[in-house]
Amino acid sequence: MQTDKDPTRGLTHALVAAWQTGQTTSALPWAGALGDAAAAYAAQEAVAQGMGWFRAGPAQHWKSGGPHRQAVLTHAPLPPAGVRTSPADYADMRFHTPGIEAEIALRLGRAVSPEQAAAMTPATAGPWVDAMAVSIEIVDSRWQEGGDAPALLRLADLQSHGALVLGEWVPYAARDWAAQPCEVRIGSQTPVVRQGTHPLGDPAWLLPVWLRHLTRSGATVPAGTVVTTGSWVGLLQAQRGDSVVVSFDGVGSATAQL
Template structure:
């Protein structure tokens, strides 16, 4: 890991956040060589903006089970209960993802995380909720920025809106439906989670979150990936997401 390169990327992202203006990723495209470099940038940015804050919310996921999953700790300031009003919040862009968030019912240590499999990890979850992720980027290139720079930028996270929690129970995720409404448009999706089951990512996320011997505390939550791809939205739009049998969330943009 090149400390000067990770510092340069972190400073660029901090500049973009503080000045509310995206920065060019092209000049930094070769700065990060591996995911660990991007995760170090995440740490540096978090240390600068929220020193000492333990992440109560994470995002995790990937396009398929064969892909390397990615993870990012989210800021408390950008995690909002539904209904949310984001009309006075700054975004460089607004893309909408409909997701299911999962909440841990007990602490998880590094030793426990190391033993987890997708088959037994769901037993750690006590609650689930509908979530709306507002995808945004601090890079001028947006979601077309180089993958490691997107990962360094919290995997293009803008904000997360979370609906009411309900008790977690096993579901037929292949039949799970959700409806996404953005302004006057509406679309339904069924069985479209890229991993088939949102709980499948729990072992990979918890192994990442407990690196260095950290303990992930009970009540920590993770949002688990989009069911609808990334849908464009505009300032002033009302966005609502409903998952049949789980709940709903909404936000005014």
């Protein structure tokens, strides 16, 4: 009897089926399927191919981030059907246990080659960005265990991505991010207000790491590619029917209807 030499194939099929049916699936059978982050990223790519998300070209929208600057940052391409402009209505999409993250998205103003990505530092990354926008990431999981699923399986599942709302683009400029206020309103919940709480201190700090990830196979990242850069408020719980409003003073706002 033949055995499957690719341990991620069954995992890929399980995630593709979950996306297609709108049903969650258990992570338990796949707990040992991924040996490292490279295998998780390969699974991301296989799921994207299985779903046909990027047949027209490379992913235009990404998420990237981590809990602090010493952590290994993670990255995921975002399915285009879930990326919408504020005000965004998601009545047509199914979320299992939606969470809300208030973020700042950055847009590349020019293409970045592998050589340019390799030479980039946080101090030199800013001029590559032409615009920023308030963004709302709707976090959701295809795994029944949600955030309790193993980290590599969550990474394979687009780092638990559900959808992304983008507010109005405004010209990018370095700001005093340590003084930046952020407010999140979810349904009838008490508003959440934070100041200077981006986990990396500056949303643009992750650009070199993210771009080296995108160019690792030798591809150039096109101008106009967007990355959302991590939550200022952690993960806030929401439910179907909630209206979500995220505001950053001096940058803008974004609205989603779940």
